[in-house]
Amino acid sequence: MGASIGHAAAFLAVFAAGLTMGPAQADDLPVIKVEMRDGIITPTTIEVPANTRFKLEITNSGTSPVEFESTELKREKALAAGSTSSIIFRTIDPGTYDVFDDFHPEAKAKLVAK
Template sequence: MSRSSRPVRFAAAFLAVSCADLPVRAEDMPVIKVEMRDGVILPATIEVPANTRFKLEISNTGQSPVEFESTELKREKALAAGSTSSIVFRTLDPGTYQVFDDFHPEAKATLVAK
């Protein structure tokens, strides 16, 4: 290895290692939108990327409060009527996860990570 190529190789190695630990910015994450409305969750099948950080944006378009919940995912989020909130998931293994509205037990959906 010539002396002149050492700084270039060092810089490339340094960048590769230092960039590997950078956090994913919110604008770089996929955003999956879910609507909850007085006992209905739309879509009924929520498709999300597996093994990838993503944001689930939940909007309550109904007249009553809702609570997005999943016992399998250990996540819950209560929303007042007319509000929107988000849950960031670090990663999910491929699979199927059940979600429901704790305030409207008939409202169920399936989150599919693939």
């Protein structure tokens, strides 16, 4: 019986440690910041980690609405003037992906996953 109690205590200790650590939160992810402003996307080359979860934080510092979009990545996010929002990417394969502002067709960038 003593061995069973020891195993149970060890299991409970590991279980309790897991509860205090909790699952990985979005706040624990690498954050890549992008600024959109009235037809300009900065940076024009957005470097992100390949095969890793990350958060793309997009800020519209302009005076008109913007829409961050990538047809290849099947992602889009519309933002009002002066707002910030995020897109969580589970993982993306290494490569270069086109990004644009659907409201300002001249605004283009590349998202490069390495």
